[in-house]
Amino acid sequence: MRYFSFGVLLVSFLLLSGCGVLPTTDLNAKRLEVEEYNSLVSSTLSAYTAIKQKAEGELYNLADFVLRGGENYQGVSLESLTEGELESFNNFNIFYNGYFTSVGADSVRQVLILKGYDKVLYVTVIWGTEDIHSVDRVVKDI
């Protein structure tokens, strides 16, 4: 009887600890999840490379557009900066130009900072694969 009790305890222990380590993950579901993630990474990298290449080719056109405005540039329209603001950017330099993305994004965010004489223009552009989705501008005094 003593052995029997011991056996029952042992089996209970083994089975209960077994339940704890028993993998509940469905391998097919796991494989699908990893494949889907890899495909997202791959499409993100391709979109980033293609859009960034296009945006870099348009850098000076974009700088001119965000300063002087225009109709239907890459799908968007913008008013010109005021005369007073524009004056500061008669001579400007590109203080910062960077491109950003994250897993799953099919667009790229460009942050462009133009430094004028006494003002800075912060521009955030969202580029899609075909054209620009949105442009935001903020002018600040230095």
Place this chain on the structure above:
Amino acid sequence: MRDSKFSFRLKVFIVISLTLSVGLFIYTLIVNSGIRDIENSRDTSLHVLEATKLWVVEDIRDYLLIRDKETYDMAKSFVHMSSELKKELFGNSFEGFRLTDIQSVSFVDAQYSLDSEEDIKIYLLVNVERPEGVSQLNFVVSVKDNTIYDLLAY
């Protein structure tokens, strides 16, 4: 007679139990090996960037939500910032720190650049709620060796 019957049942019980346990063990090994193989095929090229993005969000949140000496001290000790940047943003002590009227923040977007090789650039778009209303703040955060060394906000 009764004892030998009991002994036989006990043996059967132990054999079944051991078989089940060994089976379970082998099954676990096989499945875990399968999971490991699948995980090894995962593209990890963006993992560091994704992880950096997450802690940068937390650091900026802690900084923006400083309300009193307690949150100031916590943020100052918790954030991963270079000593120069910490001094610039936090000052020497709470007494010299200028509190903002920010009530809450929510992160609209957090992204990273794929170009920087020497450092990591993170972009954050944050909705900031103040008594007069909600406005947006943009951040470009430069990270090197798991430390924020530069912060650009507009």
